[in-house]
Amino acid sequence: MVAPIAPDLRKRDGIATTFVGGSGHHHDRTNHASIHWPSVVTRPAGSAAPSGPSPRPLTRADGALLSALHRLGVLVISWQRVTEDDFPLLRRWLEQPYVARWWNHETSPEAVARDFGPTARGEEPSEDWLALLDGRPFGLVQRSRLADYAEDFEALAAVTTVPDGAVSIDYLIGEPDLVGQGLGPRMIQAMIERTWQDYPDAPCVLIPVSAANHASWRALEKAGLARVAEGDLEPDNPIDDRAHVIYRIDRPPLPSR
Template structure:
């Protein structure tokens, strides 16, 4: 399976907007009633130091993944690696027919491989699915993420999971 990543660009906005409104995405990644202008403001113009990526599977646009370096200002800082860098990731599979096929673990593995190559000081990766998103929790566990804690955040309850990177 060939998985590739493209930095989010203006031309991706209609696709990302459609994905963010899909019922299977909104169930666990609810950005509210978003139109393309709101998605642009949130994902491209809002001072995003780390823009997200559209990922493709066999050349087909399939979903979105974003990353954020965990710093002392981040609420997840207490679970950061004691040395080196810690990054957080979020993933959504936008196309409904691609869910439930084991794609999530493959995408995360490919993304982490690229992140490790770019950030050699990477030591830990955090991900924070809703505990109700059982499929996502299982997918992340297949990659090697382990539960660290349950937290109440402004966007709801999350299960913070971590993966230590050798």
């Protein structure tokens, strides 16, 4: 576990910057595609920054912040809302065998536009976020309030207690060269940290995972979530049985003054 760099939420030129440390069910509110919410994780000694283009230009303030952090030898995870311009990237990620095994998603251009388009246009209450590492997109996080999807809410409530305002996420690492580098737990942890800010009334984050997907639920444990229940839920991939494990993390208490 990497020690937190700083515990506060800082705002610079309208950009909220969360500094944090740290080592299968799919679903937008207002579109904030141009806003970056960086979360800092330390770079392992001797490792190089991953190469790859940023899908959109950073603002001058973002660039200054990234440059300063690079001089300090840190990596930056930032967030961008998915737009229709990102659909070819999502399609490529969904075609990766290790992603397809658990997401079981159609990957034709029409299917990606059908399933991600409503959220990108703000027609769905869920959110799709690109995670970027040093400006390079490497992962996807989907986030929603469980109560916004009645079927999912009822199924999960049959297995565990679902408090009012509970949020859930789903996630993937899309770039094959970055799989197995410890980014999954860090990405999850960074999104949970910003969820406490984005959803001030959310008491917890609840995440159901196929019991057979060991890598996924181990990433949740490394990110600080605890297993709170086991039960039967509909799998994303029909080759899997209905056995699921449920992980939860509660909003941290406010620091005492």
